[in-house]
Amino acid sequence: MENEKLKLLAQNLANPQGEKGIEVAEMMNATNIGMTQESVKALLIEDNESILEIGHGNAGHLKAILSRAQNVRYTGVDISETMYKEAKRLNEQYKDQAGFILYDGEKLPFEDETFDKIFTVNTVYFWKEPVRFLNEIYRVLKDNGIFVLTLGQKEFMKTLPFTEFDFTLYSNEEMEEVISKSYFKRMKISEKEEEIPSKTGNEKIKRIYTVLTIKK
Template sequence: MQLTQKEIKELEEQLSCPDGKLGVEVGKNMNETNINMTLSTIDSLELKDKNSVLELGHGNCGHLQKLLAEADNIGYFGLEISKTMHEEAKTINTTTQAEFLLYDGETIPFKNNSFNRVMSVNTIYFWSNPQKLITEIERVLKPNGICILTYANKEFMKNLPFVGDKFQLFGKEEIKTLVSASNLKIDALIHKTEQVTSKTGESVERTYTLAKLKKE
C-alpha cells in the first residue's frame, strides 16, 4: 500500500496521539500489530496476586483481560494522553478491576510507591520529557517493583517511512542513558524478533526489546 507524503505525516500524528474516528481505527490496528510485544511484556511483569499495575499509553487496552488473568485480584490503572484512546478503552473494558485516566504525559497523578508493576509498550518514542517521566515511574513504583519498557529497536525503526520528527528512537545506549537519569536499574534487556505487517501494509521483520527495570 503506497501512501502519499500527506498520509504518512497524518499516520505519524495518529501513532503519537490517536484522535477521532481515524484514531479509533489506528488504535485497533496498533492493538493487533503490537499484541505479541504486549503479551511478552505482560509475561515479563511476573505478576502476583493483588499486584497493582500501571500502564502508560494503553491504547484501546484490548489486552486487559489477558493481563488480569495472570494472577488474582490485580488492580489495573491506565494512563493516556489521547482522549480518543481513553474513551475507547473505557468502552471496551467495563471491569471494576480497571481505572482509566487522562494525564499530561509528564507527571504521573499517583502517590509515591503506589504500584508493584509499571509497563509501557511502543510509547517511549513519543515521551515529551523522557528524563522527567522515567523519574516519575521510579517515584510511583514500590521498592522491589518491576517496570517493563518495550520498544522496537532503533535500527529497525529508522527505515520505516512514517517515522519522522515525532519519534525519538532507542537502542541499547539510548535506553541506558535514559534509565541513568533515575535510580532504577536495568535488570535485563530482552531482545525478540517477529514477522509483522507494517503500518503501511508491508510484511517486515521487527526486532524489539523489553527493558526490564527494577527499583531497589
C-alpha cells in the same frame, strides 16, 4: 504512501484522535500484541498486585492481564481522550478491576509507591523529557517493584517511513544511557524478533524490539 498520510499516521500513533484514531488504535492493538504479551510476561504478575500501563491505547489486551493472577487491579493512563473513552467502552465488563485516567503525558497523577508493576509499550519515542519521566515512574513504583519498557530497536524503526515525524528513536545503548541518568539503576535487556503486518500496507515485516526489565 504520500507524506501527508504518513504524517497523519504518525500523529495518530502518538496521540490517536477521532475516528481515524480509533482505526489506528485497532491496528496498533493487533500489530503490538506480541510486544504487549512479552511485556506482561516480564512483569511476573502475582495475586493482589496493582498494575499501571502507560499509554493503554484501546486496552484490547486487558483481559489477558487480569487473568494472569487473582485479584489483579489495573490502571491505564493515556494522553488521548479518544483512547480513554474507547478503552472504557471496550472494557466496561472489567470496571470493578480496571480504571482509565486521562493525563498530560508528563506528571503521573498518583501518590508515591502506588504500583507493584508498571509497563509501557511503544510510547518512549514520544516522551518530551525521558529522564524526568522515568523518575516519575520510579516515584510511583513500589520498592522491589518491576518496570518493563518495551520499544522497537532504532535500526528497525528507521526503516519505517512514518518515524521521521516526531519520533525519537533509541538503540539499546542509547536507551540504557538514558535510564542510567534516572533513579533507576538495575536493568535486564531482552531482544525479541517477530513478523508483523506493515502499518502502511499489506506486506509482512520483521520487527526487532527490546524488552527492558527495570528495577529500583
